[in-house]
Amino acid sequence: MLIWVLLYLLLVFSFIFILVIPVVKAYKGVNSDYVDVKARHMAVKNEHDTVFERLKSLQAKYRKVIAAFENRWDEKRFMEQARKYFLQVRLMPVESNVSDPNYKIYEINALTKMESPQNFYRFLESFPSIPFVLQADFPIAFKAHGSDEIEGIFRIRVYEEKKGVESNRSRESVLNR
Amino acid sequence: MGKLSRYFWPKTVLLFYIDDNNIEAAFGFIGKEGVDIQERRTIAQSEKSSLAAWYKEIVHTYPKTYTAAMLDTVNQGALPGCDRSVFMRFGVEAALVQSFCVDGIWEVYASLVEIKWFEQEFKGIVLDLAYSPFVLLYARSRPYLEETPTLFIFHQEGIAFVIVLSKERMWYAQILIIPKESVNEEEEPHEDISLDEEIEGLSFDLEEISAENEVEPISDTDVLSDFKEEIEQKPKAEVNESALELLEYNLNLFESLKESVASFYHDDRYPHEFIEKVVIFDAASLEQDIVRYIEDELFMEVSLHRFDPIEALAMIAAQEIKG
Amino acid sequence: MRYSFIKPKRKPSIDSESRILAIFLAVTLLLVLGFWAFMLTKKSSISKETLHLRQQTRQLKQKSQSYRAQIERIEHLAKKYETIATHNTLLKESIRNLFDLVPDQITLTKAVLDKGGLVLYGVTPSKDVYNYLLLAPLKSVFQRNVTTFYPLKNGWWRFVSVNEGSIESGSEVEE
Secondary structure, rough: OOOHHHHHHHHHHHHHHHHHHHHHHHHHHHHHHHHHHHHHHHHHHHHHEEEEHHHHHHHHHHHHHHHHHOOOOOOHHHHHHOOOOOOOOEEEEEEOOOOOOEEEEEEEEEEEEEHHHHHHHHHHHOOHHOOOOOEEEEEEEEEEEOEEEEEEEEEEEEEEOOOOOOOOOOOOOOOOO | OOOOOOOOOOOEEEEEEOOOOOEEEEEEEEEEEEEEEEEEEEEEEHHHHHHHHHHHHHHHHHOOOEEEEEEEOOOEEEEOOOHHHHHHOOOOOOEEEEEEEEEOOEEEEHHHHHHHHHHOOOOOOOOOEOOOHHHHHHHHHHOOOOOOOOOEOOOOOOEEEEEEOOOOOEEEEEEEEEOOOOOOOOOOOOOOOOOOOOOOOOOOOEEEEEEOOOOOOOOOOOOOOOOOOOOOOOOOOOHHHHHHHHHHHHHHHHHHHHHHHHHHHHOOOOOOOOOOEEEEOOOOOOOHHHHHHHHHOOOOOOEEOOOOHHHHHHHHHHHHHHH | OOEEEOOOOOOOOOOOOOOHHHHHHHHHHHHHHHHHEEEEEEEEHHHHHHHHHHHHHHHHHHHHHOOOHHHHHHHHHHHHHHHHHHHHHHHHHHHHHHHHHHHOOOHHHHHHEEEEEEEEEEEEEOHHHHHHHHHHHHHHHHEEEEEEEEEOOOOEEEEEEEEEOOOOOOOOOOO
């Protein structure tokens, strides 16, 4: 009788030692790993969410700006806008001595005929609504032709974002580095 | 491998039978090869309770213990054939007995009341199997069966069970009570129990024979009608007195046998056929004397064998338990 | 074949003690094994989850990095645009101021503006008008001023005003 009890105890204890204790140890280890990994994940996720929000808001805020930089320079489109302000507009490309690693720059001389300098001012003020990044610059020359016409020549510099340097588009896409 | 299984709740059996004044008992394991007997005990009838005590001990260790006993009641017997008419033909009240057909050849029966009484006698023991002595004799005789009928005798001290068997049928059966002194008168020296059931005056129990009477030498010429004595279990009798008793007894046995054979031949209820062989299975201490008597006077071929009822019990009990 | 008068009774296959013990043992073992199996599955599920989280963390970090890069770009663009717009405005204002300087009496025929300075061609009724009304303010704007007068038949003067060394004009397009 006793021998059965002893055998039983032996069996149970051996099961416990051989099976249960290692598995509990393993479990504890795995669980603590999990807790760490989860915590890290939470942190990273929070950061991700924050950054994402910021990106979104920036993208919203600067939609026009981004578009302006991304648009490929199109003379015709520009001319459509420019003509509103001048009697005559003609563009002549110029050798560019300015270079920028991030942007492709077009140097253009604008040869215009306008009624008064107000046109020029209005024109400059209209830049935000033009889907290009334009900088008006020296040299600027105004010549009076008669009392109703002023010939204006000025430099326009067009900035275009270079593709391939920062090859992000404004849309949310994951970079595969 | 078999021994190993003894550690896992083995089947065990307690066998016992009643012999004279004692209960012979044996305990053994039931295995593939029958019963492996571990211990034998002889318990006096007066200390019956020690058998029950032994049983309790055994059961405590071996819950799967079966018990098998030889039924030693008076009102029991064997009838030739298994059809319902045998009971009527031989005057046995079918309603009062438990009976069944053995191997399709003969019907064994015993008084229901007495079976219950026997179980009560050994109240402390849960009795699983109870066998008629005829069944034990039959089992022991099976290897000797032939085409022609043979007379088989199961002899215990003071009692003989007689059965005539051949391979195909049973012819005749009788229980003989052997008196211890010679009786010349025809005053019912033995019971022909196959005739009547439940007749109080005639039936008696061997157990009720008073024990421990003084053994007195009895001459051949003495006539004693009511006085019954027990003869002590004789040792190899060198002493004249006990030799005389022995002779006495053998003669009585022979006489009873002779009468039994005669009644078989003359009774019309039994089919007529000559018996040529006699096989004696002795559980007491018969010697070749009886063989000579029968051979000389009845002209039959006689063989004498030792018989251990325990072994016979073991054999059939094991079969029944396993099956 | 039947040989006995009575039928054997059913015996218990295991004594009650052993039975209880066997049940106890079975239940205990079951519990232990069950617990072990449960732990095993939990462990493996947590492992999987951990792996998954690690992967996600990696991805999120990557995304964050990319977002940051995008933000940086946008900020650069915005800044650049702002700079350019400011420059344009300044340019416009300075030109407007310049022309506002010119009094009604004086008529300009040509104006040439440059990074370094300004050359005005025009007609003035008198030198004094020019000097007091145009040159004076020009002087305050430009460091060097050289005026050349050419008399005209009608008593008016044609002038060429060369002014250099501008202090305030944001004509350098610098970052």
